Amino acid sequence: MRKFANLLFIVFSLVFTNPVVAQDELPVRGFCIAAPQVGELDDFVRFIGEELAPRQVNVLVLRVDYNYEFESHPELRDEVALSKEQVKRLVDVCQKHSIRLIPQINLLGHQSWASDLGNFLKVYPQFDETPHVEMPENYEWPNNDGLYCKSYCPLHPGVHGVVFDLMDEVCDVFETDAFHAGMDEVFYIGDDQCPRCSGRDKAELFAGEVNKIQNHLAQNNRQLWIWGDRLLDGKTTGMGMWEASMNNTHRAIDLISKDVVICDWHYERPDKSAVYFAMKGLNVLTCPWRNPANAVLQTRDMFDFRASATPEMKVRYQGMMQTVWSGAGAFMKEFYNSKDTNINSASNCFRAMFDEIEELTANPDQNKK
Structure with missing residues (x-):
């Protein structure tokens, strides 16, 4: 009888002192896309509720740039831009579904595209890192100037007064605790003809700009997110000049700052550089685009990283974020109208990534097959 009582005690102890632990879930299930144009707003608000929320998306990065009626610098607004009231509709639907909303403005690089200057350098040409490089009438790549996208000069004494105004205003209106600064594909930095940057270490210039932006955000308890490509050595890794750096910014x-969140994008190959970022003490997300097969492999890798890591490393593997490089309207049209799920596209990649997250969350042993 005593043995039976002891057995009951052991069973009781196991059941009530060792409850079943919920399956591990990714901290971030993210989606990144251009902020909708004014005429796309209704459809996009509906898309958040009907497509993002059911997939348990909990982070939405919106590439705003100048698609907002800035009050601090109205001269930088797009010709047609979202009003404060329209942005609040996005804020409300995201708060309703517990989605962390993060606005992005491209900083440092991506200040032009093809033959057109962006609003920032068009209005403030004095901030141009390479004013001697003229915008071509018919853009081609490669070209003699090495022009992909223009950059602003990070050492110009007036540039951050404008940049910080824009950051603060967009963060306030989006009611956010984080800001995405882009900072990818920066080919022009420390130019030999720049009177301020010439001869300076490109890694120090890049890091200085990242830290300056991060320190400003930290004053209001906000977090900086950036793309990770400039922090990878393109030559040593073989990743090249697009998904990594060939101009020595990788150092x-x-x-x-270790407070910066890295969005690690690889579109052509499912490279495992998230491990590198985590080992450097940085929180990291893996970001696919249009290759569903790669997205599935990258998702499995992220679950594997978290499952096999030390506690110190595990917390740095923050999850997955689908990226979209068309406008919101074009993506929604593709998403709802595309019938062929076998082709490489952002909408098919989106479906594949979130289906895999759902499968691995529900059946973690599936990843071991």
């Missing part, structure tokens, strides 16, 4: 990884 900035040891100079930037």
